[in-house]
Amino acid sequence: MTVAANTTPVPDRVPLRRALLSVFDKTGVVDLARALHERGVELVSTGGTHRALTEAGLPVKDVGELTGFPEIMDGRVKTLHPLVHGGLLGIRDDATHAEAMRAHGIAAIDLLVVNLYPFNETRRSGAPFATILENIDIGGPAMIRAGAKNHSYVSVLTDPADYAALLDELDRNGGETTLRARRRWAGAAFAQTAAYDAAVSAWFAEGEEGAPKRLAVAGVSAGQLRYGENPHQRASFYLDGTQRFGVATARQVQGKELSYNNINDTDAAFELVAEFDPERTAAVAIIKHANPCGVAEGASLIDAYGRALACDPVSAFGGIVALNRRLDAVSARAITEVFTEVIIAPDADEEAIQIVAAKRNLRLLLTGGLPDPRTGGTVIRSVAGGFLAQTRDNGVVDDLELRVVTKRQPTAAEMADLRFAFRIAKHVKSNAIVYAKDLATVGIGAGQMSRVDSARIAARKAEDAAKAAGGTPLTHGSAVASDAFFPFADGLLSAVEAGATAVIQPGGSMRDNEVIAAADENDIAMVFTGMRHFRH
Known part of the structure; x- marks a missing residue:
């Protein structure tokens, strides 16, 4: 009626x-x-x-x-x-x-x-x-x-x-x-x-089991953007009211208007760097096109930044730099020496703000805090005729029960690098391979259709960085993380060829025994996490 x-x-x-x-x-x-x-x-x-x-x-x-x-x-x-x-x-x-x-x-x-x-x-x-x-x-x-x-x-x-x-x-x-x-x-x-x-x-x-029959999504406009991913696309930025620390809570101290791609990439960078407890360590993530091109821990931000930049200095050009601690003057001076689109941090010293101010177009965002990687929430993505909704990937490697499945146990240093690498792999587009050494990425392979290709691309990037620095690839003696299981031993063997000595992966393949056997034959330590981190 x-x-x-x-x-x-x-x-x-x-x-x-x-x-x-x-x-x-x-x-x-x-x-x-x-x-x-x-x-x-x-x-x-x-x-x-x-x-x-x-x-x-x-x-x-x-x-x-x-x-x-x-x-x-x-x-x-x-x-x-x-x-x-x-x-x-x-x-x-x-x-x-x-x-x-x-x-x-x-x-x-x-x-x-x-x-x-x-x-x-x-x-x-x-x-x-x-x-x-x-x-x-x-x-x-x-x-x-x-x-x-x-x-x-x-x-x-x-x-x-x-x-x-x-x-x-x-x-x-x-x-x-x-x-x-x-x-x-x-x-x-x-x-x-x-x-x-x-x-x-x-x-x-929030109190229901399973998915609600109807899901309402709402936001408040934070402003219309110049355009979307490309100039012919219209775009706007909306706030969902959850007040999760990040771009939505940030005060833009200076710089050009944020673009659609800036916001997307900056969010990816800040969510990654928030995996590192600032009370425990300083951490820096450099992001390009929503993928990390360098991440490192350090005793200070300047130490972490230098080692993150060394992973892939070519890709870092025009990237996003995210910090898990208050931006200081020394770090600000180093970051502004490289063309950077956005710096995002919980806060900044006044001297650091003045240093960044010399780069008029560089955006400086201060968020007031770090997002908690363990909290939930809903992630939404549109598809033709509807949208997908899922809970946030709030799995943290520190909370997982790691299981050594090879004859050789990882050393303490290898285990630290394995945890570090798996923490990064969670934020790399699948298929993801991350090589790490001394709590810094040394090679990252992202978004490939084959896990073998990701392993090889990451190794090649490490070789390119080594040539530019006049040294040997740091993948030699590194730990390697895979966001999902190795379906065949070939991906593992590619990591071995690159010089990796320890591997961390979710496990769960029909051919786990073959992969474990290949690791044992090459005297590689391997750890299963039991948790996959696909990111599409």
Whole structure:
């Protein structure tokens, strides 16, 4: 069954005579109400908003005076009333609606100013279940949807940033609003309630086993980007409200506007470097096209940066540099000697900021913290006709039960490098092979259709870096990590040819015994993790 459309002509301009203001975030609401009063608008309000306006000396009617019914149930029921919703939903130029409004004493509401209980903020605060539940707004979304549906007559504002635009609209149009403005605000209002409901449904879904039948995804625009992956593609950046430390929380101190590719690559870099506890070690990751081209631990950031850069200095040109500690002046000076697109760090010394400032186009992002690699969350990717959703890969090698499957046990140094290499392999596009020595990458093979090719490419890159530095490839005596099992022994043998002496891999192949035998024949130590880290 469908509801017949109302064919009453829609007016372009509507005079603003009565406003209902009911906001949790009271930023700017007193100034807005004063400006409306000065323009002859009658003010109606609720609860805390009513108190704020009264204390400011403004003539404002409590919604209870409008409805003849007091707030009840601790404020849960105050605006859910026909005299409120009729004032929002009534089609003023429809004879039937107009008669109903006259018969029941329903006064038209021309402006609705509402923002909602802070559900997301309460949820993130770690508040108990009952407190989070109480911060699910009911009356606010109901009014917003009612007013936005009837935007032919009602202006709905849900964001304090729109208050100035409303006043400008009234001044330009003799105290009236235009249909174009009302329609724009209505679209923003429905987006607001949709995002709010998405956050609430996501909270409930956290306690469910398996996938929820319906998954709502919402975000708040952080701005339109110049273009997408390529100049002919449009793109925007949206914040999901989770406040995970990274590009979304970062303060851009300086540099050009971030591009779509910058944001994607910078996120990959920062998630990788966050695998390293800053209390334990300094770590630097250099990323190009979402893949690491050099990662290292060190006693200091400058030490880690130098060794990360040495892995593949050619690819590092024009890359992203991510740090797990506060950027210092010495490190800033070294990083700015190489053309770099973005530096991202939890924080920076003032001297370091001044050094980076000499490179006007270099973006410096300070996030305020590191994301926790062990936390979950949902990762979404679009496909034709839908999207895929999965939990974040929050497996950490330190938490895994490692199993030595070869006759030879790895040495302590080899085991440290194995853990390091497997930590990196998690962040390399599959098929991934990572060679490491002395807690630094010395060769990385990414995104190949064959694991053998990844092993060979990583070894070749190590040879190229060695030639440029005038030394021997550091893959000799290295540890090697594979993000997934070796389906055949050939991938392992390629690593042996490159000089690796220890291997870490998930295991689980039908031919594990053949691969183990090949490792034993070559006196290679091999460790199984039991966890795969595909990254597509």
